[in-house]
Amino acid sequence: MKLKHNIKTAYLGVTTHKGRSFLTLLGIVIGIASIMVIISIGKGAETLILNQINSMGADTIVVRPGKEPKGPTDIADTLFADSLKARDISFLKNKSNVPYLEKIAPVVVIPGSVSYAGETYRPQIFGWSAEFMEEMFSVYPQEGYIFGESEIKEKASVAVIGSKVKKELFGESNAVGRYIKIKNRKFRVVGVLAPRGQVAFFNPDETVVVPYTTAQNYLLGIDYFHEIMIKTKGPEFVDRTVQDIKDTLRESHNITNPDKDDFFVVTQKGLVKQVSSIMNALTVFLSSVVAVALVVGGVGVMNIMLVSVTERTREIGLRKALGATKKDILVQFLIEAILLTVVGGVIGMLFGAFLSFLIGYVLKNVMLLDWVFVFPLSAAILGFFVSAFLGLLFGIYPAKQASEKSPMEALRYE
Amino acid sequence: MDIISVQNLKKSFEGEGVKTNALCGVTLNIKKGEFVSIMGPSGSGKSTLLQILGFLDRHTKGEYFFEGKKIDEYSDEELAKIRNEKMGFIFQTFNLLQRYSVFDNVKLPLLYSSVDEKKWNDLVFGAIDAVGLSHRIQHSPSRLSGGERQRVAIARALVNNPDVVFADEPTGNLDSKNGEQVMKLISDLNKKGHTVVLVTHETYTANYAERIITLQDGKITSDIKNKNQVKDTKLFKK
Structure with missing residues (x-):
């Protein structure tokens, strides 16, 4: 079966239960939106901090008392040194x-x-x-x-x-x-x-x-x-x-x-490096939290796809009777799962971009920070592929279950 | 020429340690263009035989030749291709997809075929016209009567111009008037050259066939030429 017919079939499959499909993809929406917000706010914060560091001047050196802080508690210690x-x-x-x-x-x-x-x-x-x-x-x-x-x-x-x-x-x-x-x-x-x-x-x-x-x-x-x-x-x-x-x-x-x-020296160059590594570590940490959310969302998609396969057992039998091969059925259900997660991903991207813009707007206009809204294009591209991959990953098992059904048994299913 | 030939066909099911023999050595030949009814009481094995003949299930023992070729060694994919190109199915419960229109339901077999996509519309319109449902083309099956639904299923079965049409109790869910209409359509298909294999437990329905095979306990008990074949199959006058 050609891809365009598969997509149309998947679209009909997904839109038959609109409410259920929406609730299923909510997990993906939240996950992808979180990635967008984390990356956008992270980049914005990094830009803000780096701009501040840069305004300190490349020729400036700050000497502070105490040991070089490696964590937040060490920073407090320097105040008493x-x-x-x-x-x-x-x-x-x-x-x-x-x-x-x-x-x-x-x-x-x-x-x-x-x-x-x-x-x-x-x-x-x-x-x-x-x-x-x-x-x-x-x-x-x-x-x-x-x-x-x-x-x-x-x-x-x-x-x-x-x-x-x-x-x-x-x-x-x-x-x-x-x-x-x-x-x-x-x-x-x-x-x-x-x-x-x-x-x-x-x-x-x-x-x-x-x-x-x-x-x-x-x-x-x-x-x-x-x-x-x-x-x-x-x-x-x-x-x-x-x-x-x-x-x-x-x-x-x-x-x-x-x-x-009993002292340490801070330079603009050193601070830039430090801030970048802190921001990167923070992004990795938050992204791993989001990854857990996405896996949970993916399991939700798998669950609903399994329900859908069971509900549509007779349809699978009929399609096989009319000439669909195992591969046709596998691809049909896989595309349906991918469609669900990609739609979730796209909604998540738009929602995440909107939320990032809103947060940026508040930071700029209410908190009067020198905030620059950064549209996280890399996060959007990442989000798109991550959501498609989730569909593939969590759709493969239900799709395989569907494709393995014997046409006769599927047609007899009540 | 025999389109279907089975020799000593056996089928058994095993479940919860109990073995059930559904077919116990069936031998029969069906010629191209023939109209055969398979009759028998519930549990006689007639539906199982139809499913094996239609490649929807595999036999346990014996030999099955379709168009002279032994099908035992065919893969599931090859059987699916033959099903798509040479077979059409009509079921008792219609098996229409509710979220699809009449047009899309009839188009289903073409989605899996190698027929040029440019010809699809003509084929679908032709099949729907042949069952007299052109005015219902965009309707959902839920808006059709039982008889109309089965006519959609017949259109779907003939859209790929199959060599054999398998009909499993096609009038089982219909009143007598709609049942008659459906049987006249099926007879019409046979007159146009399609081989028809019909499973039914109703004598009236079976009488549309030129040959009636009776099964009991998985064995053929009679295989006779039908002297009472219904000849008047005119339905839609053009």
Whole structure:
């Protein structure tokens, strides 16, 4: 029998019990839609994170205290590590130690909120060098100025605030020259940043920056840093500088065995690699969960096909009496199973693409992320072939059962 | 020339340790163009014989020659091809596919044939016209009367222009008026040159044949020329 007649026969077979067919292919729809969403959201997230990493600059190096984290719990540990201190900054600034270092700025993270005249807001608060931030991330003051080395040296109580922080605390009125409170200490606002949007893991619009020396002494009472940011003289010096930093800090910390390092170095290149491998691992893990769902869906298809074969025993007998061979019957039922799963796959693809678009829309317009919707073409192609393969895999047994029926016994079936 | 020739044909079934002999050495020859009725009470083996003659089942012992060729060594695929090209079947329960139209039901044998697809429509229209159902061509079988359904089945049996038509109790589910119509159609097929092998337990139906074979307990008890053959088979006047 020709393929087009087989497809027509299969179509009639599937559409005879529309409700049943729909419920059967629901498992496949959900599975394929999940693949689409996972891959689309995964790609979108990867693009978002990579864009943020890239906006950090290819010539930037971040040194963090503690051991290099291998998992989420290790990241928490780095917050309590106290191995990076002022002495390290002097060592790193020394040209003979790190010749290609252009700028260096330590960072401390200040938990808590800021308040002004009864208004409270919870931005990200950093003890940092506002000058360094300006240069690194191209954020400029809209009003006032950016504090520099002298304020850091003097441990001045000054702050630069992001545009959203200004709006939340001051509304439309002027902020420069006014005093905000952080942990009950007054800080004079010297500058308001122009709106910038998300860059490299933080949003300057929702950030407050105070001199790191002030933060260490008056807000946190610590003598260490949460990280040190370093700008090299160019991207081509990053690898060399990383090695110089490691050598310098090992000497400064009296470390001879690199396995016992109490710091670790992060570069843009390294982060990109790390993020890609995390995203890949995550995609593989989630895909294997989806694969289980698809197998369950496939078993559902097999079950319904077996019911269909039993229900249509007389039809099989009749077709054989009229000249259908075993192969004709096998192909007919196989195409029916494939049609079921492929239709499920196509619906799943459309549903998955729609869902991915919707999630992307919410992330972009409601959560204001710099999200780019990626139509997962590779997932769509994969989904199509996976669903066809599922039909083949789970259809072969019922189809074989159908084709093996003796025409006489099939015709006698009640 | 004999189109069908069986020698000492035996068929036994085994189930739950009990062996049942359905055919116990049947020998018969059917000539091309002959109209044969096989009669007998329930359990006499007449349907089993028809199924073996129609390649729907295989015999246990004996020999079966179709058009002079021994069929024992044919594969299932080869038998399916012969069934498609040279045989037509009419069943008591019509066996029409409810989700197909009259047209598509009649077309079914062509799907498995090597007939050029361009000729299919003409063949199907011709067969439906021959049973007088042209006005019902797009109807579903569920909208037809019993007699009409059996006429669709007859159209399906003749669409591939078979050499032999096997009819198993074709009037069993019909009232006498519709039964008569169907038998006249079958007789008409025979007049056009098709060999007809009919299984029935009704004498009236069997009388349309020129030869009546009677089976009892799996054996032929009589094989006679029918002197009372119904001659008037005019049905659709054109």
